[in-house]
Amino acid sequence: MAVPEVVSVVDDNICAAQTTQVISAMFLLQRCYSAGAGARLASLRRLQTTSIAYGSLVPFKLSDIGEGIAEVQVKEWHVKVGDRVNQFDNICEVQSDKAAVSITSRYDGVIKKLYYNVDDVAKVGQPLIDIELDEDLEGASTGDQDSQASEAPKTPAISSSTPTGASVQQNHTKKLATPAVRRIAMENKVNISHVTGSGKDGRVLKEDVMRFLGQITTAPSDTSYTPHAASTPSAKWQPSALKEDQIVPVRGYTRAMVKSMSEALKIPHFGYNDEINVDSLVILRNQLKHVGKERGVKMSYMPMFIKAASLALTKFPMLNASADEKFENIIYKASHNICIAMDTPGGLVVPNIKNCEQRSLWEIAEELNRLHEAGKRQQISRDDLIGGTFTLSNIGAIGGTYASPVIFPPQVAIGALGKIEKLPRFDRDGKVYPANLVKVSWAADHRVVDGATMARFSNLWKEYLENPMIMLSEMR
Ligand code: CAO
Secondary structure, three states: OOOOOOOOOOOHHHHOOOHHHHHHHHHHHHHHOOHHHHHHHHHHHHHHOOOEOOOOEEEEEOOOOOOOOOEEEEEEEOOOOOOEEOOOOEEEEEEOOOOEEEEEOOOOEEEEEEOOOOOOEEEOOOEEEEEEEOOOEOOOOOOOHHHHHOOOOOOOOOOOOOOOHHHHHHHHOOOOEOHHHHHHHHHOOOOHHHOOOOOHHHOEOHHHHHHHOOOOOOOOOOOOOOOOOOOOHHHHOOOOOOOOOOOOOOOHHHHHHHHHHHHHOOOOEEEEEEEEEOHHHHHHHHHHHHHHHHHOOOOOOHHHHHHHHHHHHHHOHHHOEEEOOOOOOEEEOOOOOEEEOEEEOOEEEOOEEOOHHHOOHHHHHHHHHHHHHHHHOOOOOHHHHOOOOEEEEOHHHOOOOOOOOOOOOOOOEEEEEOOOEEEEEEOOOOOEEEEEEEEEEEEEEOOOOOHHHHHHHHHHHHHHHHOHHHHHHOOO
């Protein structure tokens, strides 16, 4: 059972971002507008920028997308040679080993060349397309990454017929926004200084302007990235037998799995299994399920497994821990950020529910519902993916009894749950009855956790689940 690290990536080219690509712009800004970078970029603009004249051919490069990613796979082109594109138009979908991302144009012009075919690997820093520009771009660079990422303060000329023209122009220079966003604001006669920016350092994004205009009603998406349904083998699976060998490049989530699971294999795993009688839990869950319907919260067994784990972790902090790089210190984490292995249309994703130690069952259920829905739409935010401290994998939602879960580095423990099933067991009077049972398979890093500790932790977790009253009595 593999639980790969899956984190989001973004692309600088999404400077002219679509509504759903806000985070891309935010990441860009984070890099471009950090204190030191600002001055550096300003000087870069002065020294390196060129005025690109109407009809100039601009290579549109794949900028640094962070997270140490050097290449991406081109999944789909939305344009072909000869197509006219405007800023914000979707150019293509790319997939790194961590996430799928849309690339949008930051220029108006005509596509002159596509450098890659679908499924080719595109290198960061290399051109994706050539665009023949519609107009002069004072201050635009011919593809230099920093200049491209920098914000040339090219405020469009304001018509004197605009009543507030002068003040608008003045205010426009105060707010952080890309030229493209400024242009949208200007075209819609929006004073950008009146728009609340949801980007880094209050930067105004396209969606902020659209929200200001009432064209969208969603709240600013703070950390969401724009993943798209990654094409997985299951999505393309054809039930016909292969007539010849097929070569499938290792891409997307599989690549992330290769990395994190290779890392995980350095960990000496200790396994421990047990059986939990969930008769009482089944009754409790059925009751809460009905309450949940009224509250609009789906209460499955998972929130109970999670809360019980958090309560048990309070007494066994060494299982909610990670070692430092040289393995000289073990850090016991105060927060119980419990990761949930999630089967999504894009593959396995492992978001975490933050601070489970402070959350009620309902709050955990709400978070799980939110993540589950986001997972189905491939819209789990980066924040939800980072900072996990312990993992539970409910493979039993699909089937199975026991598993051999693989620790999700740098964590030190993981538990996998099998399917809850009715099996004959003895009651206290020695009579056979149909018991509700679930098997748990734990794995722990044997450098940090010994077998006895794992067993004691599991016993406590089991006690909470077999006697939910004890669990409830220990909740704050
Ligand atoms: N045994 C029996 N029934 C189960 C169950 C289990 N282990 N887990 C879930 N169910 C039931 C739920 O209670 C729910 O029942 P109702 O329809 O009566 O409410 C139903 O199955 C559907 O549950 P769910 O899957 O929608 O919700 P969940 O909160 O239990 O689980 C999630 C959410 C995301 C953990 C799960 O959907 C999932 O993706 N599991 C797969 C994890 C995985 O792939 N692990 C492998 C990782 S390594 O490659």
